[in-house]
Amino acid sequence: MRFWQVGLVVAAVLLIATPEGLDSCGIGPPATLFAPTTVPGDMAAFRAGRIGVLRRTFRQAYLVAAFRTVSGAPLTDAEVDALDPLFVSRNERYQRNGAFSPLFTSGRDAWDEQRGGWKGGTAAPAIEPYKQINGSGLVYSFPNCLDPAFAVAADTMKYLRSIWGENDPRTVDWVHAQDQVFADCSGTEGVEIPEPALAGADPLLAAHRRYQIAAASFYAGQYRKASLAFEQIAGDKDSPWQSLGHYLSARALLRAGLINGDMDAFREAKTRILAALNDPRDEEWRDDGLALLRLWQMRVEPRARLAELTAELMHPRDEDPTQSMTDFLYIVNNRRNGTGRAWSPEELADVETTNELAAWVMDLSEKPPADAGGRALEWWRKTGKPLWLIPALMNAQEKDRAELLAAARQVPATGPAWESIAYYVVSGELARGHEETARIWADRALAQNLQIATRNLILEERIKIARDFSEFLRSALRQPEPKVVLYDGFENPAEPAPDWAWRRVFDEDATRVFNTQLPLSLWVDASGDKTLPPNLRLAIAQCGWARALLLGRADEAGTLLQRLVELNPAAEPVARAVLSAQSPEESRFAAVYIALRDPYLGPWLPGLDCDSPDIARARYFANPYWPCRGAPQQAQSNPAPLPFLSRPQQAANENEMKQLRAAEPWSLDYLLKQAMEWARSHPDDPRVPEALHRGVRRGYPYGGGTPAYGKTAKAAFEMLHQKYPKSPWTAKTPYWYN
């Protein structure tokens, strides 16, 4: 009888003291991941052949790497190092390299040093290397003056200063003309083309001026004119820029095509590129010329270039594969011909049937071809490679399911493609409503030594088809991926693995079910289920206790409180105060005291990255505005019924949810007033000073959340200082807070 009274009163307190949606958590990186979406969970295992579950959202360089690995030609260490920019996020690269910025500006730095250090004339003007395009309803920019241009200009200036002198009119003339050239980078002040050198001018200055005029035309977007000027320089044996003439002439024509859409110029560019490559005087620029030729091919003959790139990427090479990989992925994602037209079905089919690597990446991409499933199946039939079952299953048509399942059964579980195959069988069968097949495959997979991310992904499917509560709990347990964390929106390597990575915890799917679909009776069962780790059982017991009190369920509250103490003996003193209360008022104060000490206490099971309640600990802050992992949204959602719940269990949960949703918002003001009321009638209770202190202190620095709190806090502050001047809690409370 007494317990019933105690429970009722405590419930009344918590009903008021517990906010709707409170789970009292902050949002802060790094966040836990159970299965990364853009990178493999374990890069070392991935390279060693355990490719895990390949996902469409992976950075595509990993898809190429997986294909290489499974094909028996894994990436070499040098290739992995070189491809780093394609494997890791930009965010990670900055952090790893301690980079000043993503801009590589050594050329610009050199120019700024030269030009800034020159005292022969006007101060260095501001330079904007980018040109902005402003159309009707369109804004973007492109890098017009690339960094090497600044490096070349810096070298030239340094040389001319050394041979002509700092204040020589020729130096002055050259510098001012170069300022005009770089003003054209942005073109915000209009086109500036340097005047030709005067008749009789120094021949070297005149040669430089011709080059500057050509360069200014180039940056000003007068590409045809620039191409012609560079071509003339190529024929000028007295120009220091002769060897660059053909190359720059070709570049100007390429830009005419890329920027201005002058496709005739673009096609002409090939002639100039070949001229540059065939001219022995241009040997110095041969690699740059080849790069231009590849760019030209990629745009004009993408399918032919794709075949070349595939050959380059399929085998280990000494050359840096980054550009080849970038171009390869551009072509397979862009899927357009030289005129910008999307590949016709015939052209696409040609690539899909003749270029295995390209077909593989396209079929696993986020935008697979319409017939990706059928094509992948054809590749499987043709090659017998199990890895082709992955895209075949991902894109499967209904008519092929039986054949694919039969093929999947033949793949040994030790094979590199097996984890992906198992996952896509499970998810595919589940999506089609074939629960029994999905269950069989999932259980078979979970019996294997899976990678962490793979296990989590399969458990995520398996929990959907749990037949009873025990299966549900087994599927709910996950281990976070220890080697990757979510930081600032990016999936980055975690080095070293965070401490929490080794715990077994619930992911969001399980906490959502607990918070919104399980009746209290199952919380009680779960808190005593020894298959769950103690940390989870404790969390369930604490949140369940708060839930039981709010629901007025004294028996369950008592059971949960006992379990709570068993799991966390440090909570025994505060728990005992509740259990041994002699009157409703005393029990109310015991609950108020706990709520003031632990602002994280609430009826919602918190997510992994949240602070959990711990009634044995005393803390100050709670945040009703920022519940992590969306507990309020969970509480307001209406998920599909769980198949393993009986009708009475479902009905019980529905009733409980109505009561919980009706709970009043948190009120620190209310708790503090309750504490003061108890203090007036029981001034000798040793808990009183601490309760008053916590009620006041929790208002700092973010306030009490209600307008009335300020006055209450002041009254509590005065009570504390007047009635308990010697208490250490009073000494810790020098101010009150509004």
Added chain:
Amino acid sequence: MRLWPLIVCGAAAPLFLLRFGGISDPLPSLPRIMLWAWESPQDLRFVRPGQAGIAFLARTVWFDDHRVRSRPRLAPLRFTPGTDLMAVVRLESAGRGLPPRADVVRETMWATKTPGIRALQIDFDARESEQEWFAGYLRDLRRELPKDLPLTITALEYWCEHERWIGSLPVADATPMLFQMGPEDRRLPERFPASVCRSSVGVSMDELPVRVPKARRLYFFHAGPWTREAYDAAVAQAWRWWR
């Protein structure tokens, strides 16, 4: 003679309203919903002019104690002509000292070359040791900007709640960013003590808080490209908060 108290009271009324009433909109020509469009290809042609505006990342400026480099937006931003645009400049300090303010102002000014922008917003998570420099930078920038171009900033929530320096900045509006607030908890006030922070708040679509302080204007951030669905959700959320 008896009329003078009425006249005095009448004259003082607007002042009282300004002080104790609702905060007047510092950006009256801009819509109440603004979409932050960050550096990814953004096709926002589904936004009808007047219904929402676009605060697009126009430029990023990196700096340390002696170098300043910047880059404009490279990814295309598409919008319906007539949509209100705000250029946003993101400042990134390497945390190794601060350069002359004029160098950063110079790089910032490139962002104002975009035709048709209605305001400029500076986004800088200034460390405590950088706040004095930041205030000076904003004063210098304000002097350089056209007089009719409003200057605004994004603000860490903490600045708006606990720091006085923000109140002295020469900006029309400071938008507290109520997302990615770090591991410490925050209990948000009904309205921020700093009056410059009371006109707007910024939220992220993947971290929508249960409630936000009262604000006339809402900025919504969306990771990656905006979609029509995300935009509709933002508009619906805005009206829920304003109700």
